[in-house]
Amino acid sequence: MAVVDVKADMQSDQPVLDVRDLKVTFQTPRGHVHAVNGVSFHVEKGEALGILGESGSGKSVSVGAIMGLLESPPARIEGQVNYRDTELISAPASVTRSIHGDRIAMIYQDAITSLNPSLTIGNQIGELFKVHRPNMGRREIQAKSIELLEAVGIQPARERVNSYPHEFSGGMNQRIMIALGIALSPEILIADEPTTALDVTVQAQIMRLLGDLRGQIDMALILITHDIGLVAENTDRLMVMYGGGPVETGPTDAIIERPAHPYTIGLLNSIPHDDMKGKKLIAISGSPPKLNEMPKGCVFAPRCAMAKDMCRKEIPVMTRIAPDHSSACHFAQEVVDG
Amino acid sequence: MVDAKPLLKIENLVKHYPAPGHGLDKSRVVRAVDEVSFTLHRGETLGIVGESGCGKSTLARTLLRLVEPTSGKVLFNGEDLVGLSSKEMRARRCQLQMIFQDPFASLNPRMTVGQILSEPWVIFPDILPRAEWKERIWYLLTRVGLSADDASRYPHQFSGGQRQRIGIARALSVNPEVIVCDEPFSALDVSIQAQVINLLEDIQQQFGLSYVIIAHDLSVIRHCSDRVAVMYLGNIVEIGTWEQIYGNPLHPYTQALLSAMPEVRTKDRKERIILEGEVPSPLNPPSGCRFRTRCHRAQPDCAQNKPELRVRAQSHQCACIHIHD
Amino acid sequence: MIDETASTTDDTQRDASIGYRDIIRALVRDPLVLVSVIFLTLLILSAIFAEIVAPMDPLIPNIFASRLPPLSYATGLDGTEQLHLLGTDALGRDMLSRLIFGARASLFVALVSVFVSGVLGTCLGVIAGYYGGWVETVVMRAVDAFMAVPSLLIALFVLFIIGGGLVNMILIFALVRWVVYARLARGITLSLRETQFVEAARAIGASNARIMLRHILPNMISPLLVLATLEIALLVLAEAGLSFLGFGLVPPEPSWGLMISRGREYMREAWWMITLPGLAIFLTTLSLNLIANWFRAVMDPVQRWRWLM
Numbered sequence: 001m002a003v004v005d006v007k008a009d010m011q012s013d014q015p016v017l018d019v020r021d022l023k024v025t026f027q028t029p030r031g032h033v034h035a036v037n038g039v040s041f042h043v044e045k046g047e048a049l050g051i052l053g054e055s056g057s058g059k060s061v062s063v064g065a066i067m068g069l070l071e072s073p074p075a076r077i078e079g080q081v082n083y084r085d086t087e088l089i090s091a092p093a094s095v096t097r098s099i100h101g102d103r104i105a106m107i108y109q110d111a112i113t114s115l116n117p118s119l120t121i122g123n124q125i126g127e128l129f130k131v132h133r134p135n136m137g138r139r140e141i142q143a144k145s146i147e148l149l150e151a152v153g154i155q156p157a158r159e160r161v162n163s164y165p166h167e168f169s170g171g172m173n174q175r176i177m178i179a180l181g182i183a184l185s186p187e188i189l190i191a192d193e194p195t196t197a198l199d200v201t202v203q204a205q206i207m208r209l210l211g212d213l214r215g216q217i218d219m220a221l222i223l224i225t226h227d228i229g230l231v232a233e234n235t236d237r238l239m240v241m242y243g244g245g246p247v248e249t250g251p252t253d254a255i256i257e258r259p260a261h262p263y264t265i266g267l268l269n270s271i272p273h274d275d276m277k278g279k280k281l282i283a284i285s286g287s288p289p290k291l292n293e294m295p296k297g298c299v300f301a302p303r304c305a306m307a308k309d310m311c312r313k314e315i316p317v318m319t320r321i322a323p324d325h326s327s328a329c330h331f332a333q334e335v336v337d338g
Numbered sequence: 339m340v341d342a343k344p345l346l347k348i349e350n351l352v353k354h355y356p357a358p359g360h361g362l363d364k365s366r367v368v369r370a371v372d373e374v375s376f377t378l379h380r381g382e383t384l385g386i387v388g389e390s391g392c393g394k395s396t397l398a399r400t401l402l403r404l405v406e407p408t409s410g411k412v413l414f415n416g417e418d419l420v421g422l423s424s425k426e427m428r429a430r431r432c433q434l435q436m437i438f439q440d441p442f443a444s445l446n447p448r449m450t451v452g453q454i455l456s457e458p459w460v461i462f463p464d465i466l467p468r469a470e471w472k473e474r475i476w477y478l479l480t481r482v483g484l485s486a487d488d489a490s491r492y493p494h495q496f497s498g499g500q501r502q503r504i505g506i507a508r509a510l511s512v513n514p515e516v517i518v519c520d521e522p523f524s525a526l527d528v529s530i531q532a533q534v535i536n537l538l539e540d541i542q543q544q545f546g547l548s549y550v551i552i553a554h555d556l557s558v559i560r561h562c563s564d565r566v567a568v569m570y571l572g573n574i575v576e577i578g579t580w581e582q583i584y585g586n587p588l589h590p591y592t593q594a595l596l597s598a599m600p601e602v603r604t605k606d607r608k609e610r611i612i613l614e615g616e617v618p619s620p621l622n623p624p625s626g627c628r629f630r631t632r633c634h635r636a637q638p639d640c641a642q643n644k645p646e647l648r649v650r651a652q653s654h655q656c657a658c659i660h661i662h663d
Numbered sequence: 664m665i666d667e668t669a670s671t672t673d674d675t676q677r678d679a680s681i682g683y684r685d686i687i688r689a690l691v692r693d694p695l696v697l698v699s700v701i702f703l704t705l706l707i708l709s710a711i712f713a714e715i716v717a718p719m720d721p722l723i724p725n726i727f728a729s730r731l732p733p734l735s736y737a738t739g740l741d742g743t744e745q746l747h748l749l750g751t752d753a754l755g756r757d758m759l760s761r762l763i764f765g766a767r768a769s770l771f772v773a774l775v776s777v778f779v780s781g782v783l784g785t786c787l788g789v790i791a792g793y794y795g796g797w798v799e800t801v802v803m804r805a806v807d808a809f810m811a812v813p814s815l816l817i818a819l820f821v822l823f824i825i826g827g828g829l830v831n832m833i834l835i836f837a838l839v840r841w842v843v844y845a846r847l848a849r850g851i852t853l854s855l856r857e858t859q860f861v862e863a864a865r866a867i868g869a870s871n872a873r874i875m876l877r878h879i880l881p882n883m884i885s886p887l888l889v890l891a892t893l894e895i896a897l898l899v900l901a902e903a904g905l906s907f908l909g910f911g912l913v914p915p916e917p918s919w920g921l922m923i924s925r926g927r928e929y930m931r932e933a934w935w936m937i938t939l940p941g942l943a944i945f946l947t948t949l950s951l952n953l954i955a956n957w958f959r960a961v962m963d964p965v966q967r968w969r970w971l972m
Contacts, residue, residue, distance in 0.1 A: 449877075
């Protein structure tokens with residue numbers, strides 16, 4: 001572990017994770033389905049990146065590809081996922097095994113089904129150490145497990161370590177998931193809808209916990225969600241996805257203050273703010289495209305109020321409208337200027 | 339308010355379930371809904387918010403008698419629905435409809451959309467003569483934003499948002515007066531959610547409907563409701579107009595709930611009150627005030643007496659003994 | 664990663680759900696199941712049209728042509744030269760004709776018993792699951808009781824008392840096998856009863872009978888069909904077993920079980936007399952099992968894509 005840390009410090013100006021032109025295609029009885037169509041992003045050390053999208057936007061499939069969780073076939077993955085100097089997609093399993101779950105960890109939406117019901121939580125944390133840190137002793141593992149449970153606020157940790165998942169509530173299980181996620185002090189924690197199944201008051205607890213832990217172990221966070229409020233409050237940078245690809249990337253505040261893509265604007269308008277009380281919401285018409293019948297040109301064009309002929313023919317590329325703020329719209333500049 | 343006589347008046351509605359594993363012991367019960375009272379006026383929308391396990395879904399089902407209430411009254415146009423026989427109740431069902439949370443589970447996968455919409459007319463042939471069915475189905479489908487051809491398709495051929503529209507059309511097919519919506523938006527994507535909110539508001543105006551909307555999303559409830567009730571562990575802890583609840587929340591739970599709501603814009607963010615722990619089990623709720631175990635302002639005397647809903651300002655009621663102003 | 668697969672298969676699933684064309688296409692791609700389907704189709708057709716298909720009368724003996732091996736010629740009673748494709752039995756009756764008429768008996772017993780027990784069991788199961796309470800208790804205790812004793816043993820015992828024959832056999836099979844449908848139907852009903860579409864039906868004023876018939880029953884057809892297919896296989900075997908033991912169909916009625924029991928006496932000198940009916944039973948039950956498993960997989964949205972690809 002020490003070796004990795006030194007290495008990390010030497011290259012601190014280089015992104016920890018660099019994803020380039022990631023594409024995921026599924027083979028299905030009805031032909032190929034392009035679930036992810038050219039996603040590129042990077043994660044700096046210690047930062048929080050939000051990936052915002054609705055169902056079918058490709059956000060979960062993208063991280064599935066990054067984490068090596070997609071079964072292939074039916075999935076076909078192209079592009080590059082660089083964790084520091086290692087390209088994960090072409091790397092053999094012996095290499096990725098030491099990165100997935102160790103340097104890049106993941107927590108899921110549904111904590112209770114992600115935990116093994118027949119093992120105590122102490123055993124499940126211990127299992128992680130046995131696989132990834134084979135030279136750790138039993139006592140050390142036990143001590144570390146208790147320390148982790150304390151860190152995620154499970155009290156009294158010394159007793160609870162011998163409990164089974166069903167003895168905990170949903171929020172507590174999500175805390176245990178987080179303990180498992182941070183157990184090996186990963187550099188990146190991917191949280192896929194971590195609070196969707198939880199109540200708002202518990203969501204607030206969990207997001208505060210994640211924020212605190214991130215500060216303590218200098219861990220980058222990729223927060224995948226459909227909830228704009230959640231990314232707005234908890235991330236530094238944001239990637240908005242639609243129909244399998246990114247439509248806008250940039251600093252979270254900049255995107256919310258000055259959205260540069262009609263879809264982002266539509267999403268922001270779809271949320272009922274207090275000043276919309278008594279008025280009709282400005283909804284985006286239509287519904288997201290089916291993955292096997294993507295429109296020609298811009299994927300958002302059929303629902304876009306500003307779409308012109310060009311949008312239905314040419315696929316827009318990411319254009320920079322400010323340093324670090326890009327939008328995949330032919331009229332990005334006009335959109336920003338309003 | 340809108341009308342002096344309320345359309346729907348709920349009085350001390352109670353639903354207790356036998357506790358799992360204690361079938362014979364009648365004293366061990368899950369207090370899902372405990373002594374809930376409220377009114378709904380014609381044309382009004384009442385929002386009910388609360389976290390999972392607070393009993394809001396049970397409340398919805400109990401007031402429609404999809405679940406039999408343990409005690410209490412549901413007065414609809416002055417008539418108590420609780421006392422009716424199941425046959426009499428079936429005849430009243432057309433006036434009270436429901437829209438369900440999960441658009442994938444609420445439509446029978448083996449029936450076409452046309453069959454789903456016309457089912458009530460099969461059951462109650464007096465509603466609509468058979469000759470007008472086809473035209474009415476077309477009208478309903480186009481009214482909720484689908485096309486007339488969709489009548490011959492099966493639910494699995496639609497997206498989540500479209501299915502929710504079918505569910506709305508089904509509720510409309512019997513010309514109801516009240517529609518109870520149980521988390522009607524929570525399974526929908528953000529961009530679709532706004533469409534459905536607008537649709538519900540449109541049809542409310544057109545058909546003069548009254549809504550009870552149950553949701554956990556506070557911003558949606560703010561947008562849709564005239565009055566809001568906040569539930570915690572089977573009780574209503576605060577009820578008032580939306581301005582009162584959102585502008586001047588009195589109950590500590592309402593305050594915490596509103597502060598926990600993630601806000602997109604920095605200017606909307608409030609200082610967050612992080613509640614300790616989670617909602618206790620309704621099997622064994624805390625004595626006195628049920629919220630006291632998580633309350634940031636709890637005093638020792640909160641454990642003794644159960645606070646009643648008391649009027650604090652016009653139409654604003656709150657159940658907390660430590661609010662005197 | 665459950666979520667990710669859910670969101671991707673969701674779209675494809677929406678389109679790719681069960682069309683007849685898909686099922687036929689999947690069938691063509693699975694040769695083993697296709698062969699089973701063809702075999703069973705031929706078997707059923709020849710059982711129905713046995714009088715036309717069978718080359719000879721299965722009941723008329725010809726002692727001059729007894730125990731002929733397959734592909735033998737013999738002079739029939741009318742004096743003409745006849746080919747016995749699968750040989751003859753101890754009384755010189757044509758094996759092929761007897762097998763075809765035997766198929767009719769076996770399949771008739773199996774299909775009718777499955778139909779009667781299926782309807783009975785499903786109705787009781789749905790009612791028990793839907794109403795709960797004492798109705799459920801009574802039905803399910805009965806199920807438990809029947810399950811506790813091997814059904815073949817009950818059948819054997821009852822047939823011993825009331826005597827064999829076609830009708831008695833069907834009645835006994837229906838009596839002992841309804842429990843499997845009742846158990847399945849009750850289980851599915853319990854979960855469907857809680858679904859929102861059943862709740863929605865109640866909200867529009869549907870009666871209990873309507874909810875059971877229109878909303879619950881149609882949604883359990885596929886698993887019931889799978890079960891029924893397996894049950895047909897089981898009953899073909901049971902019929903053969905009981906007839907073999909002498910408690911089933913009565914000679915000279917051609918039945919696969921009876922043919923085996925006759926053939927046993929001549930096992931050394933006339934292998935075809937026992938092997939051919941044995942093979943018929945084996946192939947029929949194997950085909951039914953293959954089809955049931957395949958059908959279950961195709962109907963399962965999670966597994967379906969593998970089969971449809």
